[in-house]
Amino acid sequence: MHKLVEIVAGITSGSTTATAVVEEHLARIKAREGEIHAFNLVTAEQARKDAAKIDEDVKAGKVVGALAGVPIALKDNMCTRGVETTCSSKILQGWKPPYDATVVTKLRNAGAVIVGKTNLDEFAMGSSTENSAFGPTKNPLDISRVPGGSSGGSAAAVSAGFVAASLGSDTGGSIRQPAALCGVVGVKPTYGTVSRYGLVAFASSLDQVGPFTSDVRDAATLLEVISGHDPMDSTSIPQPAASLVSVLDQGVKGMRIGRVTDLPEGCEPDVLERLEAAFDAMRNAGATIVDVKLPSLQYCLTAYYLIAPAEASSNLARYDGVRYGNRVDSADLNAMYAATRESGFGEEVKRRIMLGTYALSAGYFDAYYGKALKVRRLISDDFARAYQDVDVILTPTSPSTAFKFGSKTDNPLAMYLCDVFTIPTNLAGHPAMSVPFGVGSDSMPIGIQVLATTMGEQTMFKVAAELERAS
Amino acid sequence: MSDNTTLPNGWQLVVGLEVHVELATKTKMFSASTNRFGDEPNTNIDPVTLGLPGALPVLNKHAVELAMRIGLALNCKVQPCTFHRKNYFYPDLPKAYQITQYDHPLNVDGFLMLPGDVRIGIERAHLEEDTGKSTHFGGSSGRIHGSDYSLLDYNRAGVPLVEIVSRPDIRTSEQARQYVAELRAILLAVGASDAKMEEGSMRCDVNVSVHKAGTPFGTRCEIKNVNSIRSVGRAIDYEARRQVDLIESGGTVRQETRHWDDATGRTETLRTKEDADDYRYFLEPDLVPLVPEQSWIDQVRAELPVLPARRRNALAELCGVDKDGESAFVVVERGQDEYVVEVINCGGDPRRSVIYVQQAFAEQGPKPKVPARDLAALTILERDAKVTSTQAKTLLTDLIEAGGGDVVAMAAKRGFEALDTGALEAMVDAAIAAEPGAWQKYCAGEEKALGALVGAIMKSSKGKADGKAVTAILQSKRKK
Numbered sequence: 001m002h003k004l005v006e007i008v009a010g011i012t013s014g015s016t017t018a019t020a021v022v023e024e025h026l027a028r029i030k031a032r033e034g035e036i037h038a039f040n041l042v043t044a045e046q047a048r049k050d051a052a053k054i055d056e057d058v059k060a061g062k063v064v065g066a067l068a069g070v071p072i073a074l075k076d077n078m079c080t081r082g083v084e085t086t087c088s089s090k091i092l093q094g095w096k097p098p099y100d101a102t103v104v105t106k107l108r109n110a111g112a113v114i115v116g117k118t119n120l121d122e123f124a125m126g127s128s129t130e131n132s133a134f135g136p137t138k139n140p141l142d143i144s145r146v147p148g149g150s151s152g153g154s155a156a157a158v159s160a161g162f163v164a165a166s167l168g169s170d171t172g173g174s175i176r177q178p179a180a181l182c183g184v185v186g187v188k189p190t191y192g193t194v195s196r197y198g199l200v201a202f203a204s205s206l207d208q209v210g211p212f213t214s215d216v217r218d219a220a221t222l223l224e225v226i227s228g229h230d231p232m233d234s235t236s237i238p239q240p241a242a243s244l245v246s247v248l249d250q251g252v253k254g255m256r257i258g259r260v261t262d263l264p265e266g267c268e269p270d271v272l273e274r275l276e277a278a279f280d281a282m283r284n285a286g287a288t289i290v291d292v293k294l295p296s297l298q299y300c301l302t303a304y305y306l307i308a309p310a311e312a313s314s315n316l317a318r319y320d321g322v323r324y325g326n327r328v329d330s331a332d333l334n335a336m337y338a339a340t341r342e343s344g345f346g347e348e349v350k351r352r353i354m355l356g357t358y359a360l361s362a363g364y365f366d367a368y369y370g371k372a373l374k375v376r377r378l379i380s381d382d383f384a385r386a387y388q389d390v391d392v393i394l395t396p397t398s399p400s401t402a403f404k405f406g407s408k409t410d411n412p413l414a415m416y417l418c419d420v421f422t423i424p425t426n427l428a429g430h431p432a433m434s435v436p437f438g439v440g441s442d443s444m445p446i447g448i449q450v451l452a453t454t455m456g457e458q459t460m461f462k463v464a465a466e467l468e469r470a471s
Numbered sequence: 472m473s474d475n476t477t478l479p480n481g482w483q484l485v486v487g488l489e490v491h492v493e494l495a496t497k498t499k500m501f502s503a504s505t506n507r508f509g510d511e512p513n514t515n516i517d518p519v520t521l522g523l524p525g526a527l528p529v530l531n532k533h534a535v536e537l538a539m540r541i542g543l544a545l546n547c548k549v550q551p552c553t554f555h556r557k558n559y560f561y562p563d564l565p566k567a568y569q570i571t572q573y574d575h576p577l578n579v580d581g582f583l584m585l586p587g588d589v590r591i592g593i594e595r596a597h598l599e600e601d602t603g604k605s606t607h608f609g610g611s612s613g614r615i616h617g618s619d620y621s622l623l624d625y626n627r628a629g630v631p632l633v634e635i636v637s638r639p640d641i642r643t644s645e646q647a648r649q650y651v652a653e654l655r656a657i658l659l660a661v662g663a664s665d666a667k668m669e670e671g672s673m674r675c676d677v678n679v680s681v682h683k684a685g686t687p688f689g690t691r692c693e694i695k696n697v698n699s700i701r702s703v704g705r706a707i708d709y710e711a712r713r714q715v716d717l718i719e720s721g722g723t724v725r726q727e728t729r730h731w732d733d734a735t736g737r738t739e740t741l742r743t744k745e746d747a748d749d750y751r752y753f754l755e756p757d758l759v760p761l762v763p764e765q766s767w768i769d770q771v772r773a774e775l776p777v778l779p780a781r782r783r784n785a786l787a788e789l790c791g792v793d794k795d796g797e798s799a800f801v802v803v804e805r806g807q808d809e810y811v812v813e814v815i816n817c818g819g820d821p822r823r824s825v826i827y828v829q830q831a832f833a834e835q836g837p838k839p840k841v842p843a844r845d846l847a848a849l850t851i852l853e854r855d856a857k858v859t860s861t862q863a864k865t866l867l868t869d870l871i872e873a874g875g876g877d878v879v880a881m882a883a884k885r886g887f888e889a890l891d892t893g894a895l896e897a898m899v900d901a902a903i904a905a906e907p908g909a910w911q912k913y914c915a916g917e918e919k920a921l922g923a924l925v926g927a928i929m930k931s932s933k934g935k936a937d938g939k940a941v942t943a944i945l946q947s948k949r950k951k
Contacts, residue, residue, distance in 0.1 A: 085525075201757075232527060235758075
């Protein structure tokens with residue numbers, strides 16, 4: 001499928017033009033965006049201009065970038081200079097950042113054509129995009145179902161063919177879960193691999209930017225472009241981007257693949273069946289399956305829903321209607337703050353601000369936030385032990401296939417359970433990616449998650465490529 | 472120690488100081504915005520300063536180095552440290568949290584010596600960022616509540632600060648003043664800050680409590696808005712008396728933050744402990760731990776200048792003045808001690824050299840224009856009684872105005888010549904004869920009458936008589 005790779009090859013070889021490619025994608029957007037609502041904003045005119053510039057450069061024989069002419073969408077929580085960035089929240093509606101996120105700069109420098117900003121659960125808090133203030137995104141494979149979240153718009157945009165690739169952010173599974181539900185590849189890199197500068201923060205110690213693509217090779221190509229040290233992000237790892245495309249054909253012969261024996265319950269049978277098929281495929285490709293235990297896995301969800309809201313409560317305190325975004329005028333300053341935040345934030349965001357504020361409060365800190373940090377250490381220790389015996393671990397990405405709209409909105413806890421397999425890697429800072437691996441009895445895609453240790457992207461991509469070949 | 476801080480009935484004062492200093496870096500604590508006082512409002516800003524969504528802090532290495540200089544100059548241990556978020560909501564705090572250091576500060580466990588070998592412990596000296604500046608218009612209090620509108624200047628937001636926290640080792644308001652003065656001298660000497668209290672680049676919060684010897688410390692009040700060294704003393708004296716009066720009249724001191732009003736000379740409640748914010752401190756996830764390498768610490772230590780106390784001691788010993796006295800303090804604070812040494816090396820009279828420089832070189836900076844050898848020559852003229860001290864002062868003014876010159880020629884031009892003792896005695900006798908009333912009063916112990924007699928002699932000598940010598944002759948004649 002290699003959509004991204006083929007586009008670059010076609011444009012640089014002259015068999016097509018960036019303009020033709022962007023028009024083709026804009027046409028698809030025009031045809032289906034009305035029902036899908038993947039985008040908060042489509043920047044068609046700018047995309048056409050950027051494509052024309054690529055075509056000029058190609059014609060002039062100039063060296064073009066690794067993503068020359070590739071139509072790409074950005075999750076609407078990445079700052080784009082002069083282009084509205086909303087986080088799908090009313091409180092940021094109308095805000096045009098005066099600067100580009102580092103990933104945006106890297107994409108532009110590589111010749112990518114940015115087509116628009118995609119929908120998300122407000123401030124990336126959710127697993128279905130139903131928490132967007134601007135309405136949900138539909139799953140392009142079945143519009144009665146959610147695309148997953150929070151990066152649902154980015155996943156849907158790739159799945160619907162609106163763009164060749166997109167960027168999302170993953171705090172507890174927000175790239176991998178929608179990738180699984182929409183049948184595309186989604187990668188959460190090692191924390192610190194991709195710069196967070198210009199990514200509007202949800203939970204700073206967990207947030208990481210990563211790609212959505214149609215296949216593994218495209219994902220490797222895009223991740224190589226956006227990775228690498230950024231002096232503007234103090235948590236960025238001071239190492240150059242790892243070479244990923246070069247390892248894709250190396251296979252998994254001799255590799256040790258971990259099977260978690262104490263996986264949390266609640267997975268649909270179809271999903272577990274595909275997981276077993278994935279192990280079979282690995283065995284057939286020459287790998288060994290090794291049982292591992294991750295005893296702290298059962299506490300991760302609870303720990304995550306203390307740590308992430310705690311950081312969010314701090315990160316979101318700045319939205320007061322004074323300097324940017326929406327303001328609701330009132331009699332006095334305090335009333336203005338209250339009215340702005342009351343109408344500006346949705347229910348889920350308010351819930352997490354409350355949870356997080358409480359978890360950090362004097363007298364409760366040790367019992368909640370403090371204990372959650374201990375779990376975070378424990379799960380890292382569990383992983384460290386497991387990775388002495390295995391090279392990667394395979395789990396389901398999501399306990400279920402894409403669910404129907406409204407089926408979990410009344411029960412936040414049921415929604416939180418969507419992230420049970422994805423959260424542990426965020427807590428540990430490890431890389432993980434979701435690869436489509438067949439469908440369930442509802443014909444909806446199932447994703448297998450490949451987990452690796454810190455900076456283990458090369459190994460992770462080898463396994464992902466093998467899974468893809470077997471699917 | 473000092474009269475005005477002596478409390479009644481055995482009450483004893485306990486003071487601890489929290490001093491914030493803005494560091495003299497080119498850029499801000501966590502961004503490349505310019506750090507400069509007095510610029511047009513909201514010109515030194517960027518996404519980080521304004522706390523725009525997505526912006527991230529990057530630690531300023533020079534700020535760390537200056538903070539290390541402060542720590543090392545205060546005999547602190549410099550250690551691996553972390554940053555925390557202190558969450559509170561106020562319009563001049565763009566992110567709604569301040570990045571500061573909490574349980575692992577950069578500098579810990581130091582001390583500062585005051586005159587009389589008084590040792591004041593330094594608990595910590597940690598890095599943090601400053602807030603923006605709010606100015607409230609309308610209303611009576613000058614504070615946000617009740618004002619019509621407020622203007623915000625974010626130029627100061629994100630300026631690097633070091634907060635220096637003393638232990639509660641200060642026992643008098645005089646010591647508190649000395650502490651602030653000494654700290655300021657150190658900050659200037661190591662080049663960490665311009666430490667201008669009037670511009671707010673050095674700010675003091677004063678913790679005051681009272682107790683009786685042998686009993687636990689009393690409840691403390693924190694006093695804010697103390698903006699000069701003089702105010703430090705006044706605020707402490709007022710607050711100590713307030714607390715003693717309160718306790719003695721049957722009340723109890725509440726733990727609270729109080730506001731010092733320099734105009735009325737009083738402190739008033741700003742907020743009580745119950746209203747205090749819950750800052751919800753947690754580790755700042757956007758920064759990594761700061762682990763200064765030992766080689767860096769060693770280098771900063773090696774590059775530290777000689778500190779004011781040692782310079783004062785050296786100067787005092789060389790010149791024969793009090794090491795804790797005004798002249799040593801002032802000359803070292805102005806950085807003119809090296810110049811004084813140069814004057815002495817040119818043969819200058821040591822004591823006169825330092826006192827001349829203290830009294831007449833306030834506007835001169837560390838490298839005065841007057842060549843050291845010329846000033847040395849003047850001290851010798853006076854020491855050898857070639858000119859009187861009064862004449863020497865005139866010549867000193869001439870010398871500074873001319874930017875140097877041959878003082879012997881200058882003295883001649885002014886017609887200065889010292890009078891020998893015989894001539895002087897004759898003049899004194901003449902004055903006694905001319906002012907018999909004054910002389911009688913003086914002999915009766917009325918010291919004020921001395922002025923009339925000395926004045927008459929100065930007049931008849933056309934200013935050439937040495938005032939001190941004349942007084943000495945008059946005193947010896949009175950004893951007879």
